[in-house]
Amino acid sequence: MQEGDRMVSTRPRDGKADPRAVRSADALLVRVTRASAGRTAAILLCAAAAAAASLALPAVLGLTLDLLLEGRPGAGRALAATVALTAAEVALGATVALLAGTVGARSTAWLRLRAIRRLLAAPPRSVSRFSPGDVATRLSVHATEAGAAPAAAAQVITAVLAPAGALVALFVIDPWIGLAFLLGLPALGLLLRSFARDSSDTVSRYQRVQSLLATRLTDALGGARAIAAAGTADEERARVLRPLGELGTEGRRMWSVHGSAMARSGVLMPLLITAVLAVGGFGLAEGRISVGDLLAVSRYAALAAGLGAVAGPLGALIRGRTAARRVNELVTVPPLTHGRRELPLGGTGTLELRGVGVALDGVWVLRGVDLCVPGGQTVAVVGRSGSGKSTLGAVAGRLTAPDEGEVRLDGVPLEAVAADVLRREVGYAFERPSLRGATVADAIASGVQTPSAERVRAAARAAGADDFVRALPRGYATALEEAPLSGGELQRLGLARAFAHAGRLMILDDATSSLDTATERQVDRALAREVRPGTRIVMAHRLSTAARADQVVWLEGGRVRAVRTHAELWRDPEYRAVFDCGDARGERVDR
Numbered sequence: 001m002q003e004g005d006r007m008v009s010t011r012p013r014d015g016k017a018d019p020r021a022v023r024s025a026d027a028l029l030v031r032v033t034r035a036s037a038g039r040t041a042a043i044l045l046c047a048a049a050a051a052a053a054s055l056a057l058p059a060v061l062g063l064t065l066d067l068l069l070e071g072r073p074g075a076g077r078a079l080a081a082t083v084a085l086t087a088a089e090v091a092l093g094a095t096v097a098l099l100a101g102t103v104g105a106r107s108t109a110w111l112r113l114r115a116i117r118r119l120l121a122a123p124p125r126s127v128s129r130f131s132p133g134d135v136a137t138r139l140s141v142h143a144t145e146a147g148a149a150p151a152a153a154a155q156v157i158t159a160v161l162a163p164a165g166a167l168v169a170l171f172v173i174d175p176w177i178g179l180a181f182l183l184g185l186p187a188l189g190l191l192l193r194s195f196a197r198d199s200s201d202t203v204s205r206y207q208r209v210q211s212l213l214a215t216r217l218t219d220a221l222g223g224a225r226a227i228a229a230a231g232t233a234d235e236e237r238a239r240v241l242r243p244l245g246e247l248g249t250e251g252r253r254m255w256s257v258h259g260s261a262m263a264r265s266g267v268l269m270p271l272l273i274t275a276v277l278a279v280g281g282f283g284l285a286e287g288r289i290s291v292g293d294l295l296a297v298s299r300y301a302a303l304a305a306g307l308g309a310v311a312g313p314l315g316a317l318i319r320g321r322t323a324a325r326r327v328n329e330l331v332t333v334p335p336l337t338h339g340r341r342e343l344p345l346g347g348t349g350t351l352e353l354r355g356v357g358v359a360l361d362g363v364w365v366l367r368g369v370d371l372c373v374p375g376g377q378t379v380a381v382v383g384r385s386g387s388g389k390s391t392l393g394a395v396a397g398r399l400t401a402p403d404e405g406e407v408r409l410d411g412v413p414l415e416a417v418a419a420d421v422l423r424r425e426v427g428y429a430f431e432r433p434s435l436r437g438a439t440v441a442d443a444i445a446s447g448v449q450t451p452s453a454e455r456v457r458a459a460a461r462a463a464g465a466d467d468f469v470r471a472l473p474r475g476y477a478t479a480l481e482e483a484p485l486s487g488g489e490l491q492r493l494g495l496a497r498a499f500a501h502a503g504r505l506m507i508l509d510d511a512t513s514s515l516d517t518a519t520e521r522q523v524d525r526a527l528a529r530e531v532r533p534g535t536r537i538v539m540a541h542r543l544s545t546a547a548r549a550d551q552v553v554w555l556e557g558g559r560v561r562a563v564r565t566h567a568e569l570w571r572d573p574e575y576r577a578v579f580d581c582g583d584a585r586g587e588r589v590d591r
C-alpha cells in the first residue's frame, strides 16, 4: 500500500434507499439545521411575516376600493396601508432570500467539514471504497444540495402558510367561495404526492451517475501516463463519457417530472381560480359580497393557488434529502479509535502481534499472525506480491485496526494508546510518499511535532536527500510544487520525514524501492548511526534488505510461513523463489 493510494471505485447501489440510511441522513439534516438554528428560525419568521403581509393585502385593497367607490372617509389611510404592506412583503421576501443563501452556505460548509474530518480519521481501508472522483462529487455537488435542504424545508413550511391563510380568508368572505376552492384541493394533493415520489427516485439515480462520471474522469487523469503509453486515449475518452447518455436520460426524466408537475398545476390552478371567481360573481350578483370583496377574492384565490408553487422548495428539499444520504455515507465511515494511554518511558519498541487477522472486503488477507519483534531489531517482511506485507505494516502501526487479535507496543495494546503518542512514536515511510507543506523543508517537518531546521537537515542527510535539495533553486525553501522530483528523490524526502520524526517504531513500506543499491546502502548505514534507535519493520522485495535485517518474517497468503534469519531461510528453494532466485543456490548475498 502506498501513502495517498488511489482509492477503489465503488459502484453505488441502485434502486430504493435503505430506510435506515434515510433515517440516518435525516438525522444529519436535523443536526445541520440545529447548527444554523437562529438563521433558520429567522427565515421562518420573516417568511411567516411576509405571508401575513400578503394575506392582509387583498383585504386592505378590497376595503380601499369599497371606500373609494362609496366615497367614505379613510380611503387615504387604507391606501397608505396598502403601500406599506406591499413594501413589507418585498423587503421580507428579499430578507428570506438572503438568509436562505447564508444558511445554505453555512450548512454546506458544516457538512463538508464533518465529512472531511471523518474521512481523515478513518482507517485508509474503510475509505478506499470511495474513489477520489466519488468523494469530490459528494463533497462539492451533493454537499451543496444537502446544505440547501434546511432553508428549503423552512420555505416549504412558509410556502404553505400563505395559501392556507388565503383559503381561510375565502371562507370568511363567503363559505361558498371557500368550498369551491376546497373541492379542487384533492387533485392538487395527488399531484404534489406523485411529484415528491417520482422526483426522489430520479434525483437519486442522477446523483449516482454524477459520481460515476467523476470517478472515471479522476481515474483517467491519475492514469494519464499509462493511457498515453498504451495509446488508448480514444477508448479511455469513450469509457469516461459513456455514463453521459445515462446522465442525460436521468436529467431529462428529472426535469420532465418537474415540468409535468408544473404543467398539471399550471392547468389546475387557473381552472380553480376561474371556478372561485365564478362563484364570487354569483355572490356579488346576489349581494352576498361587495365589489371590494370580489377584488379580495380574486387576490386570495391567486394566493391560495400559490400552493402549487410549493413544488419549487419541495423539489430542493427532496434533492437535498437524497444528496444528504450520499454525504452521510462519508460522515458515518467508522473512525479508527484511540485510547488515552502513554507508552512506557524508555521503551525500546518491542512489538507483539497475537493472533492478528485483517479482512478486506470480507476476505482474510492476514490471518493468525503471531509475532514478537524485540525492541531495537530490524525485521524484514518478505513475501510474494499480495501476500499481505503492507497490511501487516498497516496493522503494526495502527493505520488500520485488526479484525481479530491484538497488537502491543512495549506491552501496551495499540488501541489503548493516545493518537498523538502513537503518531509520535510510530513512523511510516511509503513507496510513493504524499508530501504536505509549502516548502521542501515544511514537507520534511510535517507531523505531530515540528522538528528544528537542524533536525530536518540531519534527517535529509541521513535519507540521502540533502545534496539534491540544496541543488534546488531555493534549497530547502523551494516551494514544493516547484521542486521537480524524480521517484527516487520523492522517496528520499518521504524517508527524511520519517527520520525527522523517528520514534520507537519505524515502518518502511517499500520505501527504498526506487533507490539505487548504493544509495540504499548509504541510507541504511545512516539509519543505523544517525537516526534515533528503535525497532524497524521493512517491507522488502530486495534480497539485500532481507539479508541485512536481524530477522525475516516470510509471509505467504496472509499467514506467517517462517520467522528466521535470511541465511537460515536461504536454504529453502521456495524462499529463494520469492526473490526469483529459485536456482540461485549459493548465490552471493548482497550484504
Ligand SMILES: Nc1ncnc2c1ncn2[C@@H]1O[C@H](COP(=O)(O)OP(=O)(O)OP(=O)(O)O)[C@@H](O)[C@H]1O
Pocket (backbone or CB within 6 Å): 001, 008, 125, 128, 360, 361, 365, 383, 384, 385, 386, 387, 388, 389, 390, 391, 392
Ligand atoms: N482496500 C482493499 N480492499 C480489498 N482488498 C485489498 C485492499 N488492499 C489490499 N487488498 C488485498 O489484500 C491482499 C494483501 O495486500 P497487501 O497490499 O498487503 O499485499 P503486499 O504483500 O504488500 O503486496 P505488494 O508486494 O504487491 O505491495 C491482496 O490480495 C490485495 O489484493
